[in-house]
Amino acid sequence: MTETGTTEGTGGPVWVGLPGGLLTLRRLLLVIWTVALGAATGVLLGVLAGPVWAAAGAFWLAVLGWGWVVLARNWRSWRYAERADDLLISRGVIWREQTVVPYGRMQLVEVTSGPLERRFGLASVQLHTAAAATDARIPGLVPAEAERLRDRLTALGQARSAGL
Known part of the structure; x- marks a missing residue:
């Protein structure tokens, strides 16, 4: 494994875990x-x-x-990876769930932060697509990372728009 989280030579996604x-x-x-x-x-x-x-x-x-x-x-099981055409979100301990959200299908990306989240310096990124079943959420990010991710996903969504 390299420091970025990929396996040498496989070119797999770089997974990012949630902050503490x-x-x-x-x-x-x-x-x-x-x-x-x-x-x-x-x-x-x-x-x-x-x-x-x-x-x-x-x-x-x-x-x-x-x-x-x-x-x-549960906290250790949450992670996400940005690939060329989609965003991967993985979570779950007993029942593992991996969501793949194509950038071209994203309709809305929002950053939310409730009172307790703000107190602990956290924010969540909510991804909305045309199909409600593929909506995804990444909780507990540092606000700067949440905003960076929102801006990047929005730009990639517009660039790869699938005609929605």
Whole structure:
């Protein structure tokens, strides 16, 4: 493997992974929700069923540990590659999914960033095509990369327009 991510001599696509900010954001949300649910479960069961049942709130600690690992595996599975005629997006741990979006079929490329994404310095690129089934999204990019990708995809889409 070379530093760019391709295998020597194969000329395969150069895959780009997502930055770590998305994983940090998702893990923070996981911690907030599991702690809140654990506290609520413990308090409610403690009041309604007795103090021994309050320990059932610890179930959410197991969910936190499991979710921590799953989020990391999911984050590592997301990647994209720009080829000459199309954009590849790959994701999934158990069910792998690879989307191929031809540049000539793109109708709209938008960059979005919600309040939490902005706080963590992230943005998402949403690709719209004529067929809704081929719409694609790349979450958790650095805003500068999202804007660069939007501008590049828009230019390539116009240059390779398929008469839509």
